Amino acid sequence: MNDSAASLHACIESLWLHLRCLQRAGLKFDALAAQSGQTACALAPGEQLAALRSETADCRRCRLCSARTHVIFGEGSARARLMFVGSAPDRASDAQGRPFAGESGELLTRIIEAIGLQRSQVYLTDAVKCLAPQQDDPGDDAGEACFPILKRQIEIIQPDIICALGPAAARTFREQASGAGPARGQFHRAGTMLVMPTHHPELLLRRPELKRETWIDVQRIQRELESAPLRER
């Protein structure tokens, strides 16, 4: 093999190893998967989440990239049985670089603790990962652009239950939920998961009279977690 052929061979081998590494990190390349016949990822869920976080840290797939300070990826246990999905980060989260960081986040932390869990035992994220002008409703275009990130997070974590906080977050699961639609306070099956839509803590700060409904919803989640057998992870 001459020098140029050896150089080309080394280059191809390097590229192939890089693609395999990305594939192991959770990226899906259909053609590559078909060629290799291998889709299983050898990385632990925490490592897959870290790789996905790194991959999305400078995402510019939608208009929200222009006004954000950070992409708010998510935090918590990579093996959480319960995942909370809000609509979009608020200004406190955008400033601090973590989900549910402000006053509404403190309220959510108290709700989580009220059902016997710690924040570190669940996973917290938003359907849309960047600060939106209207946090309540970041827009279907942003939701669609951002959905692949959330979908991949769910595939990695494989929670038993997703608690969707607010109507915009609940709409994210409309296609996956069986039945007419994701009504608040009712479990909807989405594959192996249950989705429970409830109020967003931001709304609870403005309308504390809705806390009672939220309490009923999260107690249903608690009972479901306690009654369901633990799945192998």
Ligand code: SF4
């Ligand atoms: S909202 Fe999602 S899709 Fe849009 S720029 Fe941020 S991370 Fe990317």
